Amino acid sequence: MTMSDMTDSLSKPAGQDHRKSAQFVAEKSCPQPNSHVAKSFAGARELLRSPDVRQAGGEALRMVIDNPDHVSFFFLDGEVHRKRRASVAGYFTPKAIITRYHPIINDTMDALIAELQATGTGILDEMALLVAANVTAEILGLECAGDPLGMARSIHEIRRTTDKAEAERLRDLFYDRHIAPAVEASRKEPKDDVISYMVQENYSKIAMMMEVSTYGTAGVSTTREFIGMAAWHLFDRPELKQEFLDADEAGQFAILQEILRLDPVTSFLYRKAEVDMPDAAEGPIKAGDIVAIDLRSANLDQEAVGECPLAFDGDRAEKVRNMASYLNFGDGPHRCPGSQVALHETRMFLDRLMRVPGIRLEKPPVMNLAANTQSYEIREAVVACDKV
Numbered sequence: 001m002t003m004s005d006m007t008d009s010l011s012k013p014a015g016q017d018h019r020k021s022a023q024f025v026a027e028k029s030c031p032q033p034n035s036h037v038a039k040s041f042a043g044a045r046e047l048l049r050s051p052d053v054r055q056a057g058g059e060a061l062r063m064v065i066d067n068p069d070h071v072s073f074f075f076l077d078g079e080v081h082r083k084r085r086a087s088v089a090g091y092f093t094p095k096a097i098i099t100r101y102h103p104i105i106n107d108t109m110d111a112l113i114a115e116l117q118a119t120g121t122g123i124l125d126e127m128a129l130l131v132a133a134n135v136t137a138e139i140l141g142l143e144c145a146g147d148p149l150g151m152a153r154s155i156h157e158i159r160r161t162t163d164k165a166e167a168e169r170l171r172d173l174f175y176d177r178h179i180a181p182a183v184e185a186s187r188k189e190p191k192d193d194v195i196s197y198m199v200q201e202n203y204s205k206i207a208m209m210m211e212v213s214t215y216g217t218a219g220v221s222t223t224r225e226f227i228g229m230a231a232w233h234l235f236d237r238p239e240l241k242q243e244f245l246d247a248d249e250a251g252q253f254a255i256l257q258e259i260l261r262l263d264p265v266t267s268f269l270y271r272k273a274e275v276d277m278p279d280a281a282e283g284p285i286k287a288g289d290i291v292a293i294d295l296r297s298a299n300l301d302q303e304a305v306g307e308c309p310l311a312f313d314g315d316r317a318e319k320v321r322n323m324a325s326y327l328n329f330g331d332g333p334h335r336c337p338g339s340q341v342a343l344h345e346t347r348m349f350l351d352r353l354m355r356v357p358g359i360r361l362e363k364p365p366v367m368n369l370a371a372n373t374q375s376y377e378i379r380e381a382v383v384a385c386d387k388v
Helices: 003-011 022-028 041-049 078-092 094-119 124-140 148-160 164-188 194-200 205-236 238-246 249-262 316-320 339-353
Strands: 036-038 053-055 121-123 268-273 290-294 360-363 366-370 375-379 382-384
Touching: 022 366, 036 041, 041 268, 041 290, 078 094, 078 194, 094 121, 094 124, 094 339, 121 124, 124 148, 124 194, 124 205, 124 339, 124 375, 124 382, 148 164, 148 205, 164 194, 164 205, 194 205, 205 238, 205 249, 205 339, 205 360, 205 375, 238 249, 238 339, 249 316, 249 339
Parallel strands: 036 290
Antiparallel strands: 053 268, 121 382, 268 290, 360 382, 366 375
């Protein structure tokens, strides 16, 4: 097959369904009871951008915001959220990504690929975890604690725990092992990272734990699954893998965005209406209503993403001329601030991995569901390559 044939096969996907997580998520996940479900792209985006709604997912509804300065900006809204988000924007600029995080990604991939080629096999999600953990540790300022993988696994364990007493015990352990050493190091030598900022602002232990856990979940867990899902797509479709390797950076990003459109890690985002919204695109919403924004359905809305929405289409972004408006990373004031970091990590990881001689997927992944976030998890996928 020529490259022209490959491109034609990817740009004419009529009747195909390239989703990998749809059936699993449909069987395992559902919106919160009594929530108003928003499924259309226009309705979802309207709600995510509205100043008349507030965060309502996870811990948001139980959050006591008596001191906004010491609450993670992920849980804030309005002007106080805008100001706090602006204060961390420097961690996610193109310059920071290239100068601070690219070297970390490259060094981590050097070590991972060397080990992979020496042993001949590797666990895909564990490899992805190390890359995501190393970058997140740099953003947080936890690299001085010396155990980014331990940090990532601890956050994951806390996130999956439904027992409140056990969660509290795990949080205390996490603080002692990972945050406290970084705090002491920051007091002696402040740096440009989240821990140093919190020390400077006199954050409490609880506030520090909350901020680090939120960054860790967003920066490690979701990126780990994104990498695993994207790799699965490329392994299963050799022509797509080749197109990815032949593409420039922009082309690779477009492929990753299309994969994430089909298989978003998170299925629902939640908002609470602060006022009556009688003219909402999804139908009348009353003040106090909880709205479950169905990202999967919105990203399949033909009005926004074009025809054959269940199929991978390498030309889709060009056709709709609005790739950035997929709801892959949310939208509005709470759109994921680290979206570009996640895309760079995933692109660089896959570009390096897929060029390893003899690379192949020896064992497909098992999918799990993280009950607290209703996100899929990609686990136990084994990759193999020619030994060196």
